Amino acid sequence: MMRSSQKVREEGPLAPAPVPPQQAIVETPAVISPAPTAPPSTPPTQTPTVGPETAGEIATIEPPTATQSENPESIESTEATEPPDIEPVALIPDSEIYTSVVQAARHVFEQAETKSPVNAEMLTQAFTNVLRSFAKSDQLLTEAVRRRTNNTERSQRVANAALMAIRLGLEIAYDEKHCLGLGLCALMHDIGMLTIPDEVLDSPKLTTEQLQLLRNHPHESKGMVERFGANFAWIGQVVVQIHERHDGSGYPDQLRGDDIHEFARIIGLSDMYEALGHPRSDRKAHVIYSALTTIIDTRNKHFDPRLIKSLINIVSIFPLGSLVKLNNNTIGRVVGANKLYPTRPLVEIRLDHRGKKMNEPQLIYLEEEPMLYIVDPAIDESVLEEK
Numbered sequence: 001m002m003r004s005s006q007k008v009r010e011e012g013p014l015a016p017a018p019v020p021p022q023q024a025i026v027e028t029p030a031v032i033s034p035a036p037t038a039p040p041s042t043p044p045t046q047t048p049t050v051g052p053e054t055a056g057e058i059a060t061i062e063p064p065t066a067t068q069s070e071n072p073e074s075i076e077s078t079e080a081t082e083p084p085d086i087e088p089v090a091l092i093p094d095s096e097i098y099t100s101v102v103q104a105a106r107h108v109f110e111q112a113e114t115k116s117p118v119n120a121e122m123l124t125q126a127f128t129n130v131l132r133s134f135a136k137s138d139q140l141l142t143e144a145v146r147r148r149t150n151n152t153e154r155s156q157r158v159a160n161a162a163l164m165a166i167r168l169g170l171e172i173a174y175d176e177k178h179c180l181g182l183g184l185c186a187l188m189h190d191i192g193m194l195t196i197p198d199e200v201l202d203s204p205k206l207t208t209e210q211l212q213l214l215r216n217h218p219h220e221s222k223g224m225v226e227r228f229g230a231n232f233a234w235i236g237q238v239v240v241q242i243h244e245r246h247d248g249s250g251y252p253d254q255l256r257g258d259d260i261h262e263f264a265r266i267i268g269l270s271d272m273y274e275a276l277g278h279p280r281s282d283r284k285a286h287v288i289y290s291a292l293t294t295i296i297d298t299r300n301k302h303f304d305p306r307l308i309k310s311l312i313n314i315v316s317i318f319p320l321g322s323l324v325k326l327n328n329n330t331i332g333r334v335v336g337a338n339k340l341y342p343t344r345p346l347v348e349i350r351l352d353h354r355g356k357k358m359n360e361p362q363l364i365y366l367e368e369e370p371m372l373y374i375v376d377p378a379i380d381e382s383v384l385e386e387k
Helices: 004-011 094-114 120-136 139-146 154-171 176-188 191-195 208-215 217-226 230-239 262-275 288-297 305-315
Strands: 323-326 331-336 346-351 357-365 374-379
Touching: 094 120, 094 139, 094 154, 094 176, 094 191, 120 139, 120 154, 120 176, 139 154, 154 176, 154 262, 154 305, 176 217, 176 230, 176 262, 191 217, 208 217, 217 230, 230 262, 262 288, 262 305, 288 305, 323 346, 331 357
Parallel strands: none
Antiparallel strands: 323 331, 323 374, 331 346, 346 357
């Protein structure tokens, strides 16, 4: 890959950069050290065995024993847990892997609608390739952001949430078997929404009856999953809890904390992170940076603080795929995190200092460009559409 300084010399400077202040200040969430935690506990929901005929021969899919949720007053990014070793195999383009996950999600919705069996081999193969991709980079997460639009179809949103769920699983050291099970749950977590009429989904304000219908859809998801066959029945125990929240404010059963299955906690967080990037009848879409800060603001309310920390580790201060403005007025997309220097990620410049689209995007390694720094971390995607 060509380094930024070479690239700029070949194509000319983007713009003269003003001399930076002594230190570029980026506003980040307040942080404190976490409070002591209780001894480890196993999530209460025990997951049954999946039969050997299931593709991938996933024996038992149960979250590994994990520490109980932390209870800090605020969240800080911690050093990531070393993920399990998963060797990359023959290179499959990330774009193809991403497409296969979207197709798998679409397949799940179609089979649920027609009450037909799912192709387990197709699903596990898609997620096996996902794990191989994550073993080399987080490019799949960037791919998900790049393909996001205001009209992103349901299956694509579910696929995006599944990718983030698997990446969170790796971050907290799930092995391959548990990541595959987590991916299956994520793909099936919202199929109960098929029972909700469009007029309810599009309504800016729900009636009491409509709200009750919406809050019942996790039970519909559970029933649909169980109709896929005995090998998938255990997934029903997870999907019915996806919309439960850490403080007991969720639905349908107002479970709280560690009473919520760990798979459900992971997928619930991933689903919210994905959902905030899309507009709804009652809210505008959040840019990625704002979506992350919105989730951080719910610390110890809606989501497990330990998982929020893991999410921060993955997406960093400037999330992969987000648009940022540099101090020389160029606008670029964050395409690589920098764990040593989080405020200096790898940026792919899309608009020059005059706001014109680049003929060819330029990669800037901010760590190697001391005169450049990010001044606006929350640029809306519409700036690219208008050019």
